[in-house]
Amino acid sequence: MTEHDVRPLTESEFRASNDLFRKALNAPTVTDEGWRLLAERYEPGRVWGDHIGGQLAGTTMSFASSLALPGGAELPAAAVTAVGVRADLTRRGVLTELMRAQLDEVRRRGEAAVMLHASETAIYGRFGYGVATRSRTVALETARAAPRDRAPGGGRVRLVGVDEAAEILPGLYRGLGVVRAGMIARPPSWWLTHLRRRDSNGDHAVIAVHSDPNGIDDGFAVWVPSGNDYRFGDGRTTLRLLDLHAAGPAATAALWWFLLGVDLADEVVAIERPIDEPLEWWLTDSRQSRVRDVYDGLWVRPVDVPAMLRERDYGTAEPVVLEVRDGLLPDNAGCYLVGPDGAEPTERDPQLSVDVAELASLLFGEARPSTLAEANLIEAHDPKALDPADRLFATLERAWCGTHF
Numbered sequence: 001m002t003e004h005d006v007r008p009l010t011e012s013e014f015r016a017s018n019d020l021f022r023k024a025l026n027a028p029t030v031t032d033e034g035w036r037l038l039a040e041r042y043e044p045g046r047v048w049g050d051h052i053g054g055q056l057a058g059t060t061m062s063f064a065s066s067l068a069l070p071g072g073a074e075l076p077a078a079a080v081t082a083v084g085v086r087a088d089l090t091r092r093g094v095l096t097e098l099m100r101a102q103l104d105e106v107r108r109r110g111e112a113a114v115m116l117h118a119s120e121t122a123i124y125g126r127f128g129y130g131v132a133t134r135s136r137t138v139a140l141e142t143a144r145a146a147p148r149d150r151a152p153g154g155g156r157v158r159l160v161g162v163d164e165a166a167e168i169l170p171g172l173y174r175g176l177g178v179v180r181a182g183m184i185a186r187p188p189s190w191w192l193t194h195l196r197r198r199d200s201n202g203d204h205a206v207i208a209v210h211s212d213p214n215g216i217d218d219g220f221a222v223w224v225p226s227g228n229d230y231r232f233g234d235g236r237t238t239l240r241l242l243d244l245h246a247a248g249p250a251a252t253a254a255l256w257w258f259l260l261g262v263d264l265a266d267e268v269v270a271i272e273r274p275i276d277e278p279l280e281w282w283l284t285d286s287r288q289s290r291v292r293d294v295y296d297g298l299w300v301r302p303v304d305v306p307a308m309l310r311e312r313d314y315g316t317a318e319p320v321v322l323e324v325r326d327g328l329l330p331d332n333a334g335c336y337l338v339g340p341d342g343a344e345p346t347e348r349d350p351q352l353s354v355d356v357a358e359l360a361s362l363l364f365g366e367a368r369p370s371t372l373a374e375a376n377l378i379e380a381h382d383p384k385a386l387d388p389a390d391r392l393f394a395t396l397e398r399a400w401c402g403t404h405f
């Protein structure tokens with residue numbers, strides 16, 4: 001039997017933790033300069049290591065954030081990242097030990113959820129994480145994608161340097177507020193690494209800010225150009241859009257038009273965009289918004305199930321009794337009466353039963369209860385409860401995170 005020694009790492013061990021994580025991703029370890037930025041993200045008490053035979057075998061960490069629920073309530077949540085196990089020590093339960101320790105830590109802190117972006121979909125469901133949001137990658141040819149006459153836009157777009165962006169963007173993002181369920185708070189350490197990232201040439205990302213016709217900043221975009229010399233390669237240049245947030249359709253569309261108008265760029269490829277962003281409706285030729293991929297975005301593991309059920313808004317329908325099953329955090333397990341006015345624990349018999357991982361998908365409106373029942377992921381003791389449950393958990397807008405970490 002493998003002997004595990006799981007404990008919070010000390011500051012002197014943080015870089016080894018990051019090195020292990022990067023190697024687990026088959027990525028190069030960071031330079032001294034890179035580490036100076038990344039180190040800001042490592043907070044004592046939030047970085048975990050499992051040791052086998054006295055050696056660091058695996059690691060995970062989290063940073064403090066918050067998570068928006070349908071209706072706009074924001075709950076404290078831990079953003080989990082940098083999960084890795086040494087390639088020669090995988091499948092010995094290292095991740096399992098780390099996940100348990102981290103969940104206990106987060107519960108002690110009073111955070112309502114843990115959340116992450118998964119490298120593979122097979123990993124985290126067993127620990128109670130479920131898909132809360134999805135995103136898409138969209139590619140547009142700059143020569144062919146043009147706005148319709150009635151498309152939104154206007155205002156002004158200006159390029160800003162990294163230092164100016166560091167002054168403006170954090171407040172701007174905060175000021176935009178909760179535009180969609182699934183959005184998270186971005187701590188200063190997140191911004192530091194995000195804005196100071198460099199492309200393969202060592203250049204910083206390009207950053208643009210949009211201001212409305214009154215001169216008020218109301219949106220921004222961050223992208224990385226990638227191209228090659230026409231004398232060697234195909235000479236095509238792609239703008240890889242990493243981050244675009246704005247107050248509404250006018251500012252969002254204006255940033256898109258700016259990107260599509262950048263000289264010598266052949267294509268804009270945008271990752272992690274909302275599934276229901278209305279690009280198709282803004283273009284003269286809707287097919288020019290080419291959806292390359294749709295994938296799971298934020299995975300959420302409810303840690304305080306009563307709080308998450310209570311704080312979410314619901315649609316109008318007959319209340320239903322939903323049983324939540326949670327093997328890892330048994331305090332969450334039990335029945336909840338869910339109705340238009342909220343949700344509270346009840347002693348009544350369950351009409352529907354769901355594991356905590358799929359509860360995450362219900363909470364964010366990412367899956368309908370009847371869809372999960374068709375997949376045998378909800379047990380319908382009373383199938384008549386599915387229709388009202390669909391209405392109660394339905395959301396008008398797709399949940400979207402829009403922040404990678």
Ligand SMILES: CC(=O)SCCNC(=O)CCNC(=O)[C@H](O)C(C)(C)COP(=O)(O)OP(=O)(O)OC[C@H]1O[C@@H](n2cnc3c(N)ncnc32)[C@H](O)[C@@H]1OP(=O)(O)O
Binds near residue numbers: 058097
């Ligand atoms: C949030 C983020 O940071 S995402 C980045 C995650 N990191 C990576 O993908 C880096 C490369 N991979 C790794 O470092 C490791 O393989 C990890 C972290 C994915 C898994 O760590 P391990 O210590 O091997 O996991 P552990 O032994 O606890 O496995 C627990 C269970 O999950 C299963 N499992 C673990 N990883 C995977 C996987 N990638 N695919 C399918 N099943 C998996 C195991 O088979 C095991 O199942 P069992 O309980 O039925 O036997």
